[in-house]
Amino acid sequence: MRVHKLTFAALAVVASLSLTACNEEDLTGQGSPSAGSTVSPSAGGSDQGGEQDSAGKSSGGQGPVAGNGSDGNGEIGKCRTDDLDITAADGTIGGDTEGTVAVELKNGGGRDCVLSAYAGVDLETSSGTLSAERTGQQADTSVLKDGESTFFGVTYPINESGGSGVRVTALVVTPPDETKSFSLEWPGSATLPVSDGSGSPVKVGPIGSAGQGGES
Template structure:
Protein backbone atom coordinates (compact mmCIF):
# COMPACT_ATOMS: atom_id res chain seq x y z
CA UNK A 1 0.00 0.00 0.00
CA UNK A 2 2.79 2.36 0.94
CA UNK A 3 4.48 1.65 -2.43
CA UNK A 4 1.29 2.30 -4.27
CA UNK A 5 0.79 5.67 -2.49
CA UNK A 6 4.38 6.78 -3.34
CA UNK A 7 3.85 5.82 -6.98
CA UNK A 8 0.61 7.80 -7.13
CA UNK A 9 2.24 10.84 -5.58
CA UNK A 10 5.11 10.62 -8.04
CA UNK A 11 2.65 10.48 -10.94
CA UNK A 12 0.85 13.56 -9.64
CA UNK A 13 4.19 15.42 -9.34
CA UNK A 14 5.14 14.54 -12.92
CA UNK A 15 1.75 15.67 -14.18
CA UNK A 16 2.10 18.99 -12.33
CA UNK A 17 5.58 19.53 -13.76
CA UNK A 18 4.33 18.83 -17.28
CA UNK A 19 1.44 21.26 -16.73
CA UNK A 20 3.77 24.07 -15.61
CA UNK A 21 6.11 23.42 -18.55
CA UNK A 22 3.20 23.58 -20.97
CA UNK A 23 2.07 26.88 -19.48
CA UNK A 24 5.61 28.28 -19.82
CA UNK A 25 5.76 27.26 -23.49
CA UNK A 26 2.42 28.92 -24.22
CA UNK A 27 3.57 32.18 -22.64
CA UNK A 28 6.85 32.05 -24.50
CA UNK A 29 5.00 31.43 -27.76
CA UNK A 30 2.77 34.39 -27.19
CA UNK A 31 5.76 36.65 -26.42
CA UNK A 32 7.58 35.47 -29.57
CA UNK A 33 4.51 36.12 -31.72
CA UNK A 34 4.17 39.61 -30.20
CA UNK A 35 7.83 40.35 -30.86
CA UNK A 36 7.49 39.07 -34.42
CA UNK A 37 4.46 41.27 -35.01
CA UNK A 38 6.27 44.30 -33.55
CA UNK A 39 9.34 43.62 -35.72
CA UNK A 40 7.15 43.28 -38.84
CA UNK A 41 5.35 46.55 -38.04
CA UNK A 42 8.66 48.34 -37.49
CA UNK A 43 10.05 47.02 -40.79
CA UNK A 44 6.90 48.10 -42.63
CA UNK A 45 7.10 51.58 -41.08
CA UNK A 46 10.78 51.90 -42.03
CA UNK A 47 10.03 50.83 -45.60
CA UNK A 48 7.19 53.32 -45.83
CA UNK A 49 9.41 56.12 -44.52
CA UNK A 50 12.15 55.21 -47.01
CA UNK A 51 9.68 55.21 -49.91
CA UNK A 52 8.28 58.55 -48.77
CA UNK A 53 11.75 60.08 -48.58
CA UNK A 54 12.58 58.72 -52.03
CA UNK A 55 9.38 60.19 -53.49
CA UNK A 56 10.05 63.48 -51.75
CA UNK A 57 13.53 63.63 -53.19
CA UNK A 58 12.14 62.79 -56.63
CA UNK A 59 9.63 65.59 -56.29
CA UNK A 60 12.42 67.97 -55.33
CA UNK A 61 14.36 67.02 -58.44
CA UNK A 62 11.31 67.63 -60.65
CA UNK A 63 10.78 71.02 -59.06
CA UNK A 64 14.39 71.95 -59.73
CA UNK A 65 14.02 70.91 -63.38
CA UNK A 66 10.92 73.09 -63.67
CA UNK A 67 12.85 76.05 -62.31
CA UNK A 68 15.60 75.55 -64.86
CA UNK A 69 13.05 75.32 -67.67
CA UNK A 70 11.44 78.50 -66.43
CA UNK A 71 14.79 80.30 -66.40
CA UNK A 72 15.57 79.09 -69.91
CA UNK A 73 12.18 80.29 -71.12
CA UNK A 74 12.76 83.65 -69.48
CA UNK A 75 16.19 83.97 -71.09
CA UNK A 76 14.74 82.97 -74.41
CA UNK A 77 11.97 85.50 -74.01
CA UNK A 78 14.48 88.27 -73.35
CA UNK A 79 16.52 87.38 -76.41
CA UNK A 80 13.39 87.30 -78.57
CA UNK A 81 12.26 90.65 -77.24
CA UNK A 82 15.65 92.18 -78.02
CA UNK A 83 15.51 90.89 -81.61
CA UNK A 84 11.95 92.12 -82.05
CA UNK A 85 12.97 95.51 -80.67
CA UNK A 86 15.59 96.01 -83.35
CA UNK A 87 13.09 94.98 -86.03
CA UNK A 88 10.27 97.19 -84.77
CA UNK A 89 12.17 100.36 -83.96
CA UNK A 90 12.41 99.93 -80.20
CA UNK A 91 15.25 101.89 -78.61
CA UNK A 92 17.72 100.20 -76.27
CA UNK A 93 16.12 102.07 -73.37
CA UNK A 94 12.78 100.36 -73.96
CA UNK A 95 10.94 103.32 -75.51
CA UNK A 96 9.10 102.49 -78.71
CA UNK A 97 9.12 104.80 -81.72
CA UNK A 98 7.53 104.61 -85.15
CA UNK A 99 9.50 104.22 -88.35
CA UNK A 100 10.50 107.36 -90.20
CA UNK A 101 8.18 108.35 -93.04
CA UNK A 102 9.64 109.19 -96.40
CA UNK A 103 7.80 112.51 -96.38
CA UNK A 104 9.56 113.49 -93.13
CA UNK A 105 13.06 112.77 -94.44
CA UNK A 106 15.37 115.06 -96.39
CA UNK A 107 17.43 112.64 -98.50
CA UNK A 108 20.60 113.37 -100.44
CA UNK A 109 23.36 111.37 -102.20
CA UNK A 110 27.04 112.34 -102.46
CA UNK A 111 30.20 110.73 -103.78
CA UNK A 112 32.35 109.54 -100.86
CA UNK A 113 34.90 107.29 -102.57
CA UNK A 114 37.90 106.73 -100.27
CA UNK A 115 40.26 106.14 -103.22
CA UNK A 116 40.31 105.77 -107.00
CA UNK A 117 39.52 102.06 -106.90
CA UNK A 118 36.76 101.86 -104.28
CA UNK A 119 33.47 103.46 -105.18
CA UNK A 120 31.17 104.65 -102.40
CA UNK A 121 28.09 106.79 -102.40
CA UNK A 122 26.77 108.03 -99.08
CA UNK A 123 23.04 108.60 -98.84
CA UNK A 124 22.00 110.80 -95.93
CA UNK A 125 18.51 111.01 -94.43
CA UNK A 126 17.68 113.90 -92.07
CA UNK A 127 14.61 113.74 -89.85
CA UNK A 128 12.63 116.87 -90.67
CA UNK A 129 9.58 115.69 -88.72
CA UNK A 130 8.49 116.85 -85.27
CA UNK A 131 8.86 113.51 -83.49
CA UNK A 132 11.58 110.91 -82.95
CA UNK A 133 11.53 108.07 -85.47
CA UNK A 134 13.48 104.94 -86.38
CA UNK A 135 15.43 104.45 -89.61
CA UNK A 136 16.78 101.04 -88.56
CA UNK A 137 17.57 98.49 -91.27
CA UNK A 138 18.25 98.40 -94.99
CA UNK A 139 16.85 100.94 -97.42
CA UNK A 140 15.51 99.62 -100.69
CA UNK A 141 17.67 100.84 -103.56
CA UNK A 142 17.32 100.66 -107.34
CA UNK A 143 19.72 102.25 -109.80
CA UNK A 144 18.18 103.65 -112.94
CA UNK A 145 20.27 103.43 -116.09
CA UNK A 146 20.30 105.73 -119.10
CA UNK A 147 18.33 103.11 -121.02
CA UNK A 148 15.50 103.57 -118.47
CA UNK A 149 15.97 100.14 -116.88
CA UNK A 150 15.77 99.92 -113.09
CA UNK A 151 18.22 97.60 -111.36
CA UNK A 152 17.69 96.45 -107.74
CA UNK A 153 20.78 96.55 -105.53
CA UNK A 154 21.74 93.62 -103.32
CA UNK A 155 22.34 93.93 -99.57
CA UNK A 156 25.87 93.74 -98.24
CA UNK A 157 26.84 91.34 -95.46
CA UNK A 158 26.34 93.53 -92.41
CA UNK A 159 24.02 93.51 -89.39
CA UNK A 160 21.57 96.42 -89.01
CA UNK A 161 22.13 98.73 -86.06
CA UNK A 162 19.40 100.55 -84.19
CA UNK A 163 19.18 103.98 -85.80
CA UNK A 164 16.87 106.32 -83.90
CA UNK A 165 16.53 109.89 -85.14
CA UNK A 166 15.35 112.81 -83.08
CA UNK A 167 14.10 115.83 -85.03
CA UNK A 168 17.11 117.23 -86.92
CA UNK A 169 19.24 114.06 -86.54
CA UNK A 170 20.74 112.35 -89.58
CA UNK A 171 21.23 108.73 -90.62
CA UNK A 172 23.45 107.55 -93.44
CA UNK A 173 23.85 104.41 -95.50
CA UNK A 174 26.13 103.77 -98.44
CA UNK A 175 26.41 102.02 -101.77
CA UNK A 176 29.72 100.26 -102.37
CA UNK A 177 31.27 99.01 -105.61
CA UNK A 178 34.56 98.71 -107.47
CA UNK A 179 35.49 101.55 -109.81
CA UNK A 180 36.17 100.78 -113.47
CA UNK A 181 39.10 102.94 -114.60
CA UNK A 182 39.34 101.35 -118.03
CA UNK A 183 36.75 103.62 -119.60
CA UNK A 184 34.88 100.58 -120.91
CA UNK A 185 32.18 100.34 -118.21
CA UNK A 186 28.84 99.16 -119.56
CA UNK A 187 26.92 100.92 -116.77
CA UNK A 188 25.53 104.40 -117.24
CA UNK A 189 23.62 105.26 -114.03
CA UNK A 190 21.43 108.37 -113.98
CA UNK A 191 19.33 108.07 -110.82
CA UNK A 192 19.24 106.33 -107.43
CA UNK A 193 15.75 105.33 -106.30
CA UNK A 194 15.61 105.12 -102.49
CA UNK A 195 12.89 103.66 -100.28
CA UNK A 196 13.69 104.22 -96.57
CA UNK A 197 13.62 101.18 -94.24
CA UNK A 198 10.11 99.88 -93.60
CA UNK A 199 8.57 102.37 -95.99
CA UNK A 200 6.79 102.05 -99.34
CA UNK A 201 7.24 105.57 -100.71
CA UNK A 202 10.29 106.13 -102.91
CA UNK A 203 12.37 109.20 -103.76
CA UNK A 204 14.59 109.58 -106.81
CA UNK A 205 18.07 111.11 -106.43
CA UNK A 206 20.53 112.07 -109.14
CA UNK A 207 23.59 109.87 -109.48
CA UNK A 208 26.53 112.00 -108.25
CA UNK A 209 28.36 113.37 -111.28
CA UNK A 210 31.76 112.91 -109.63
CA UNK A 211 31.21 109.24 -108.77
CA UNK A 212 33.48 106.72 -110.50
CA UNK A 213 32.12 104.35 -113.10
CA UNK A 214 30.84 100.96 -111.96
CA UNK A 215 33.05 97.96 -112.64
CA UNK A 216 31.02 94.97 -113.73
CA UNK A 217 27.23 94.94 -113.55
CA UNK A 218 24.73 96.61 -111.22
CA UNK A 219 24.52 93.28 -109.39
CA UNK A 220 28.08 93.97 -108.16
CA UNK A 221 26.90 97.04 -106.24
CA UNK A 222 25.92 96.52 -102.58
CA UNK A 223 23.83 98.58 -100.16
CA UNK A 224 24.66 98.64 -96.44
CA UNK A 225 22.38 99.31 -93.45
CA UNK A 226 21.72 102.71 -91.93
CA UNK A 227 23.63 104.15 -88.99
CA UNK A 228 23.77 107.49 -87.23
CA UNK A 229 26.36 110.07 -88.19
CA UNK A 230 27.51 110.59 -84.59
Protein backbone atom coordinates in the same frame (compact mmCIF):
# COMPACT_ATOMS: atom_id res chain seq x y z
CA MET B 1 -68.61 116.67 2.31
CA ARG B 2 -69.08 113.94 -0.28
CA VAL B 3 -69.25 116.50 -3.07
CA HIS B 4 -65.84 117.96 -2.15
CA LYS B 5 -64.21 114.50 -2.18
CA LEU B 6 -65.47 113.77 -5.71
CA THR B 7 -64.22 117.12 -6.94
CA PHE B 8 -60.74 116.56 -5.56
CA ALA B 9 -60.67 113.07 -7.06
CA ALA B 10 -61.66 114.40 -10.48
CA LEU B 11 -58.96 117.06 -10.34
CA ALA B 12 -56.40 114.41 -9.43
CA VAL B 13 -57.35 112.29 -12.41
CA VAL B 14 -57.14 115.28 -14.80
CA ALA B 15 -53.72 116.25 -13.41
CA SER B 16 -52.50 112.71 -13.79
CA LEU B 17 -53.62 112.53 -17.41
CA SER B 18 -52.04 115.90 -18.18
CA LEU B 19 -48.71 114.86 -16.65
CA THR B 20 -48.71 111.62 -18.63
CA ALA B 21 -49.35 113.49 -21.87
CA CYS B 22 -46.47 115.88 -21.15
CA ASN B 23 -44.09 113.03 -20.43
CA GLU B 24 -45.05 111.25 -23.64
CA GLU B 25 -44.55 114.45 -25.66
CA ASP B 26 -41.09 114.99 -24.13
CA LEU B 27 -40.03 111.43 -24.82
CA THR B 28 -41.26 111.64 -28.40
CA GLY B 29 -39.37 114.89 -28.94
CA GLN B 30 -36.14 113.42 -27.67
CA GLY B 31 -36.44 110.41 -30.00
CA SER B 32 -36.84 112.33 -33.31
CA PRO B 33 -34.08 114.54 -34.79
CA SER B 34 -34.73 118.20 -35.27
CA ALA B 35 -34.64 119.81 -38.72
CA GLY B 36 -31.28 121.40 -37.92
CA SER B 37 -29.61 118.08 -37.14
CA THR B 38 -30.80 116.15 -40.21
CA VAL B 39 -27.83 114.81 -42.35
CA SER B 40 -28.28 115.43 -46.04
CA PRO B 41 -27.01 112.63 -48.38
CA SER B 42 -25.22 115.25 -50.53
CA ALA B 43 -23.11 116.30 -47.59
CA GLY B 44 -22.34 112.77 -46.47
CA GLY B 45 -19.17 110.70 -46.78
CA SER B 46 -20.14 108.98 -50.05
CA ASP B 47 -20.14 112.13 -52.15
CA GLN B 48 -17.09 113.54 -50.41
CA GLY B 49 -15.32 110.27 -51.02
CA GLY B 50 -16.20 110.56 -54.70
CA GLU B 51 -14.69 114.02 -54.84
CA GLN B 52 -11.55 112.76 -53.18
CA ASP B 53 -11.34 109.88 -55.64
CA SER B 54 -11.69 112.27 -58.54
CA ALA B 55 -9.06 114.60 -57.12
CA GLY B 56 -6.81 111.67 -56.39
CA LYS B 57 -6.91 110.49 -60.00
CA SER B 58 -6.03 113.96 -61.23
CA SER B 59 -3.25 114.74 -58.79
CA GLY B 60 -1.95 111.20 -58.70
CA GLY B 61 -1.49 111.05 -62.46
CA GLN B 62 -3.62 107.96 -62.91
CA GLY B 63 -4.88 107.10 -66.35
CA PRO B 64 -3.05 107.01 -69.70
CA VAL B 65 -0.21 109.44 -70.16
CA ALA B 66 0.94 110.38 -73.65
CA GLY B 67 4.64 109.85 -74.32
CA ASN B 68 7.05 111.81 -76.47
CA GLY B 69 6.73 109.45 -79.39
CA SER B 70 4.59 109.47 -82.55
CA ASP B 71 1.53 108.08 -80.82
CA GLY B 72 -0.30 108.45 -77.55
CA ASN B 73 0.93 105.25 -75.91
CA GLY B 74 4.56 106.31 -75.59
CA GLU B 75 5.87 104.30 -78.52
CA ILE B 76 8.04 105.95 -81.18
CA GLY B 77 6.87 105.39 -84.73
CA LYS B 78 8.98 104.46 -87.71
CA CYS B 79 10.49 107.12 -89.96
CA ARG B 80 8.29 107.82 -92.97
CA THR B 81 9.62 108.80 -96.36
CA ASP B 82 7.82 112.16 -96.19
CA ASP B 83 9.53 112.91 -92.84
CA LEU B 84 13.04 112.45 -94.22
CA ASP B 85 15.26 114.80 -96.20
CA ILE B 86 17.32 112.39 -98.31
CA THR B 87 20.55 113.51 -99.98
CA ALA B 88 23.61 111.75 -101.36
CA ALA B 89 27.27 112.71 -101.80
CA ASP B 90 30.35 111.12 -103.31
CA GLY B 91 32.35 109.55 -100.51
CA THR B 92 35.07 107.92 -102.57
CA ILE B 93 38.61 108.36 -101.23
CA GLY B 94 41.57 108.41 -103.60
CA GLY B 95 43.13 105.01 -103.95
CA ASP B 96 39.92 103.09 -103.16
CA THR B 97 39.25 100.10 -105.37
CA GLU B 98 35.52 100.79 -105.16
CA GLY B 99 33.46 103.92 -105.41
CA THR B 100 31.36 104.99 -102.42
CA VAL B 101 28.25 107.13 -102.17
CA ALA B 102 27.13 108.25 -98.70
CA VAL B 103 23.37 108.64 -98.40
CA GLU B 104 22.11 110.96 -95.67
CA LEU B 105 18.71 110.59 -94.03
CA LYS B 106 17.80 113.71 -92.04
CA ASN B 107 14.73 113.69 -89.82
CA GLY B 108 12.61 116.74 -90.57
CA GLY B 109 9.25 115.38 -89.49
CA GLY B 110 9.02 117.28 -86.21
CA ARG B 111 9.17 114.12 -84.07
CA ASP B 112 11.60 111.37 -83.16
CA CYS B 113 11.31 108.23 -85.26
CA VAL B 114 12.83 104.78 -85.60
CA LEU B 115 15.08 103.53 -88.40
CA SER B 116 16.30 99.97 -88.65
CA ALA B 117 17.92 97.46 -90.97
CA TYR B 118 18.55 98.38 -94.58
CA ALA B 119 17.12 100.93 -96.96
CA GLY B 120 16.22 99.84 -100.45
CA VAL B 121 18.57 101.19 -103.14
CA ASP B 122 18.12 101.06 -106.91
CA LEU B 123 20.18 102.66 -109.64
CA GLU B 124 18.44 103.77 -112.78
CA THR B 125 20.84 103.09 -115.65
CA SER B 126 20.94 103.13 -119.43
CA SER B 127 20.43 99.35 -119.26
CA GLY B 128 17.47 99.41 -116.84
CA THR B 129 17.09 99.29 -113.07
CA LEU B 130 19.93 97.82 -111.04
CA SER B 131 19.07 96.90 -107.44
CA ALA B 132 21.77 97.02 -104.80
CA GLU B 133 22.45 93.94 -102.69
CA ARG B 134 22.87 94.06 -98.92
CA THR B 135 26.35 93.71 -97.52
CA GLY B 136 25.18 91.38 -94.77
CA GLN B 137 26.47 93.59 -91.94
CA GLN B 138 24.49 93.52 -88.71
CA ALA B 139 21.59 95.95 -88.87
CA ASP B 140 20.60 97.64 -85.60
CA THR B 141 17.50 99.63 -84.73
CA SER B 142 18.10 103.25 -83.74
CA VAL B 143 16.03 106.30 -82.82
CA LEU B 144 16.60 109.25 -85.14
CA LYS B 145 15.83 112.41 -83.21
CA ASP B 146 14.11 115.30 -84.91
CA GLY B 147 16.64 117.38 -86.83
CA GLU B 148 19.39 114.75 -86.69
CA SER B 149 20.88 112.68 -89.51
CA THR B 150 22.15 109.18 -90.10
CA PHE B 151 24.06 107.76 -93.06
CA PHE B 152 24.51 104.54 -94.96
CA GLY B 153 26.92 103.67 -97.72
CA VAL B 154 26.47 102.45 -101.27
CA THR B 155 29.52 100.91 -102.91
CA TYR B 156 29.98 100.18 -106.60
CA PRO B 157 32.80 99.08 -108.96
CA ILE B 158 34.74 101.82 -110.73
CA ASN B 159 34.68 101.57 -114.50
CA GLU B 160 38.27 101.06 -115.56
CA SER B 161 37.49 99.00 -118.63
CA GLY B 162 38.16 101.82 -121.03
CA GLY B 163 34.72 101.32 -122.54
CA SER B 164 31.61 103.43 -122.24
CA GLY B 165 30.17 101.12 -119.57
CA VAL B 166 26.66 101.50 -118.13
CA ARG B 167 25.54 105.07 -117.56
CA VAL B 168 23.84 105.82 -114.22
CA THR B 169 20.97 108.30 -114.44
CA ALA B 170 19.46 108.32 -110.91
CA LEU B 171 19.65 106.93 -107.38
CA VAL B 172 16.35 105.70 -105.91
CA VAL B 173 16.15 105.25 -102.11
CA THR B 174 13.34 103.57 -100.19
CA PRO B 175 13.62 104.01 -96.38
CA PRO B 176 13.35 100.86 -94.23
CA ASP B 177 9.81 99.46 -93.84
CA GLU B 178 8.49 101.95 -96.39
CA THR B 179 7.02 101.57 -99.86
CA LYS B 180 7.37 105.18 -100.99
CA SER B 181 10.69 105.88 -102.74
CA PHE B 182 12.72 109.03 -103.26
CA SER B 183 14.68 109.66 -106.45
CA LEU B 184 17.76 111.88 -106.53
CA GLU B 185 20.75 112.62 -108.68
CA TRP B 186 23.53 110.03 -108.66
CA PRO B 187 26.69 111.71 -107.26
CA GLY B 188 29.14 108.89 -108.03
CA SER B 189 31.00 107.97 -111.19
CA ALA B 190 28.98 108.52 -114.33
CA THR B 191 29.30 104.92 -115.48
CA LEU B 192 29.63 101.40 -114.15
CA PRO B 193 31.49 98.57 -115.83
CA VAL B 194 29.31 96.19 -117.78
CA SER B 195 28.18 93.41 -115.45
CA ASP B 196 28.82 89.78 -116.25
CA GLY B 197 25.39 88.89 -114.91
CA SER B 198 26.63 87.01 -111.82
CA GLY B 199 24.88 89.34 -109.38
CA SER B 200 24.61 93.00 -108.65
CA PRO B 201 27.97 94.77 -108.34
CA VAL B 202 26.31 97.51 -106.24
CA LYS B 203 26.17 96.95 -102.47
CA VAL B 204 24.26 98.79 -99.75
CA GLY B 205 25.21 98.88 -96.07
CA PRO B 206 22.78 99.06 -93.12
CA ILE B 207 21.52 102.28 -91.61
CA GLY B 208 24.38 103.94 -89.70
CA SER B 209 27.10 102.11 -91.59
CA ALA B 210 28.63 105.24 -93.14
CA GLY B 211 29.65 108.67 -91.96
CA GLN B 212 29.48 111.94 -93.83
CA GLY B 213 32.80 111.18 -95.50
CA GLY B 214 31.93 107.68 -96.64
CA GLU B 215 32.22 104.21 -95.13
CA SER B 216 32.79 104.05 -91.36
